[in-house]
Amino acid sequence: MFLRHCLGKIYRHSKMISANALNPVVKDISSEYEAAIKALNGLQTNAQYLKAKGNRYLSPEEQYVKSILKTQNYLIKSGVTLDVLDTLPVIHVTGTKGKGTTCALTESILRQHGYKTGFYSSPHLIEVRERIRINGVPISKTNFVNNFWDLYNTLHLKKTYSGDMPIYFQFLTLLAFRVFLTEKVDVAIIEVGIGGEYDSTNILRKVPLVGITSIGLDHMSLLGNTLEQIAWQKSGIMKPSALAFTVPQEAPVLKILKDRSIEKNCSLTVVKPEVDVRHDNQPSDIYKLNANLALSLCDRWVRLTKGDCYKDINDFVRSELTQTGLKTLKWPGRFQVLQKSNNMFYIDGAHTPESIHACSVWFSQLTQSSSRAKVLIFNATGDRNSKDLLSQLHKCSFNKVFFVPNKAIPVPREDEKNFNIMEDQQTARCHHHSVIWHELDQETDNGNITKKQTVKVFSSVTDVLKECAVEEHDVLVTGSLHLIGAVLSVINPNLYTDNCDS
Numbered sequence: 001m002f003l004r005h006c007l008g009k010i011y012r013h014s015k016m017i018s019a020n021a022l023n024p025v026v027k028d029i030s031s032e033y034e035a036a037i038k039a040l041n042g043l044q045t046n047a048q049y050l051k052a053k054g055n056r057y058l059s060p061e062e063q064y065v066k067s068i069l070k071t072q073n074y075l076i077k078s079g080v081t082l083d084v085l086d087t088l089p090v091i092h093v094t095g096t097k098g099k100g101t102t103c104a105l106t107e108s109i110l111r112q113h114g115y116k117t118g119f120y121s122s123p124h125l126i127e128v129r130e131r132i133r134i135n136g137v138p139i140s141k142t143n144f145v146n147n148f149w150d151l152y153n154t155l156h157l158k159k160t161y162s163g164d165m166p167i168y169f170q171f172l173t174l175l176a177f178r179v180f181l182t183e184k185v186d187v188a189i190i191e192v193g194i195g196g197e198y199d200s201t202n203i204l205r206k207v208p209l210v211g212i213t214s215i216g217l218d219h220m221s222l223l224g225n226t227l228e229q230i231a232w233q234k235s236g237i238m239k240p241s242a243l244a245f246t247v248p249q250e251a252p253v254l255k256i257l258k259d260r261s262i263e264k265n266c267s268l269t270v271v272k273p274e275v276d277v278r279h280d281n282q283p284s285d286i287y288k289l290n291a292n293l294a295l296s297l298c299d300r301w302v303r304l305t306k307g308d309c310y311k312d313i314n315d316f317v318r319s320e321l322t323q324t325g326l327k328t329l330k331w332p333g334r335f336q337v338l339q340k341s342n343n344m345f346y347i348d349g350a351h352t353p354e355s356i357h358a359c360s361v362w363f364s365q366l367t368q369s370s371s372r373a374k375v376l377i378f379n380a381t382g383d384r385n386s387k388d389l390l391s392q393l394h395k396c397s398f399n400k401v402f403f404v405p406n407k408a409i410p411v412p413r414e415d416e417k418n419f420n421i422m423e424d425q426q427t428a429r430c431h432h433h434s435v436i437w438h439e440l441d442q443e444t445d446n447g448n449i450t451k452k453q454t455v456k457v458f459s460s461v462t463d464v465l466k467e468c469a470v471e472e473h474d475v476l477v478t479g480s481l482h483l484i485g486a487v488l489s490v491i492n493p494n495l496y497t498d499n500c501d502s
Contacts, residue, residue: 033141036148037128037414043168044418060198067170067198074166075174075203077158078151080181086206088180089305091297094192094199094234095213097355098290101334102213103191105294109325110187111136113302118180118188120201122169125333125485126495127415132176134183136330138496147179169193173200187301195223197236207239208304210266211297212246213290215253218352221383227253235260242266245296247273247289271296275317277326282335283362291326298322332495333484335362340491342472344372347488349481351384356392359478364396367474373399377464377487378433378479379406379426386429387436389479394440396476401437402467403430404458406482408489416486430457461486 058066072082093103100121107119119133129144139147151174155165166174173193180188192199215231223233231253238244244266246257254270261268277291278284299316302309310316317323336347346366350359367374376398380386405426408416434457441453458464465487468475477487488495 029141029145032145033129034414036145036152039152040128040148040168040171041414041417043165043171045167063198067200068203071166071170071173071200071203074155074170075177078154078174078178080178082203082205084181085177085204088177088204088206089185089187090204090207091187091189091209091211091301092192092201092204092207092237093189093211093213093297094196094237095211096216096218096230096234097352098213098286098293099191099211101287101331102211102290102294102297103189104331105291105326105329106211106297107133107136107189108329109294109298109322110189110301112321112325112328113298114321115186115301115305116183118176118183118185119191120173120176120180120188121191122172122193123481123485124415125481126489126493128172130496131172132179134179134185139179143179147175147182151175151178170200173203186305192234192237194219195230195233195236197233199237202237204237205239207237207242209297209300210237210239210242210244211293212237212244212257213293214247214354215249216352216354218384219382228256231256232260235264238264238266238268240265243300244268245271245293245300247271247293269296275314277317279326279329280335281337281362281366283358286358287335295322298325332488332492333481335359337366338492341469343375343468343475344370344473345475345477345487345491347477347484349484350478351380351389351480353385353388353392356389356478359476360392360396363474363476370474372472372474375400375402375468375473375475377402377404377461377475377477377483379404379430379483380433380479381406381429381482386433387440390433390436391440393476393478394437394444398453398476400454400456400467400473402456402458402464403433403437404461404464404483405430406480406486407459408461408486410460410462413489416489418482427457427459433457461490465490 075082075085091106093099103119103121107117111117117135119136120131122131124130127138129141130138132139159165190201190204192201196202212234215227215234217227217230223230227250235257238261244261246268248270249257257268271293273288273292275292275295277288279287295313295317299313302316310319333347333349338345338347346363348359348362350356374396376393378393380389406418434455437455477484
């Protein structure tokens with residue numbers, strides 16, 4: 001009753017604002033959706049502001065206020081108290097590599113076991129609504145639009161100064177929590193955005209299960225320059241009396257995780273990849289690691305909510321429901337193979353040296369008997385060391401190497417817009433990638449292989465794909481999930497139209 005009362009207040013507040021004021025009057029659901037995404041994009045942090053601000057270090061207190069306290073305040077302003085949020089049954093997952101896949105596997109398995117699931121992930125590939133799923137399906141445009149404007153208008157009414165609105169990821173986090181509470185999901189699988197300790201999702205206070213995937217060096221300008229610092233941030237999602245599960249980690253990382261689990265009164269279990277599981281084209285070692293973590297989370301969730309239905313985890317894994325959940329996983333953009341016209345696309349959102357290495361080995365193994373020319377389409381964003389990534393890919397002996405910004409078409413769709421980086425910076429970085437590639441050619445002295453290479457920089461993905469369409473290729477697309485999304489929006493634009501407006 002209390003939850004319905006809170007949500008009812010949100011609805012009444014939202015109706016106080018004229019339809020012409022904040023949510024423009026439009027004729028069809030696709031246009032309404034575009035209008036909502038345009039308003040959402042207005043909450044992105046502008047690249048010029050970020051440049052002017054520089055990389056000023058924020059103290060832990062400042063980070064807490066900026067991320068956790070502000071998100072909590074906006075949640076309460078929206079009409080949902082922290083006590084109500086505590087009623088959301090959550091599995092919270094963080095890590096550097098594989099956290100999205102682990103979450104997707106966890107959702108797929110638990111759905112097969114009869115749970116109504118919610119799944120919050122980031123980033124999206126094609127449409128923002130992909131980030132919020134019910135029973136494995138992105139919420140419809142109608143659902144997104146209605147919930148978006150109710151939340152947006154409520155918060156807009158309660159502004160105390162001109163910029164008093166949550167930023168992009170904060171808003172989507174609140175939107176996801178709102179949808180999951182309204183839908184009364186049995187379990188919400190929540191993927192951390194960046195880090196953990198100061199991530200917006202960490203306003204969650206009551207979390208029975210925590211998953212921590214492989215930890216490596218990434219987002220160092222935000223999380224720290226060492227594995228220990230990053231592990232400290234990631235372990236921030238541990239909660240008192242929660243059960244935390246992680247995969248085998250490097251010794252310094254594991255020490256931090258153990259210390260933090262004691263500090264937070266949270267048990268920690270290291271899951272050994274003992275269960276032999278495989279899925280389509282996924283590299284066996286990586287998939288096995290993520291799948292074993294997901295299986296441990298699911299097994300424990302079933303035991304917590306239904307009792308000892310299975311005598312042990314092996315019995316749980318062998319069950320038909322679990323096997324169906326593993327086999328029916330759909331998680332685009334991760335070790336994905338897709339044929340389009342003359343080209344065979346190998347698509348993976350790897351963006352760390354370790355994951356790029358695994359990606360390059362995967363691509364080489366799958367194409368070793370192919371006679372088609374090999375093409376690389378690459379981009380990297382953020383503070384990542386491009387040379388570390390490209391040096392791994394350089395070993396694949398590509399015939400053509402194309403660098404391109406994360407932009408599908410010259411004028412991007414609303415879902416694709418990213419104001420955190422200016423367009424000229426994206427293009428400049430692509431040219432920098434080209435320079436690095438030529439330097440790698442000189443360092444490795446590949447002789448005839450490099451002389452036959454074509455290396456180009458393009459302004460959009462559509463231009464790259466036109467170049468690829470001339471003849472048959474094996475095309476590897478990697479370096480950024482945002483790039484993956486741009487490519488998929490062109491070669492597989494109907495990925496989610498099955499739930500467009502219902």
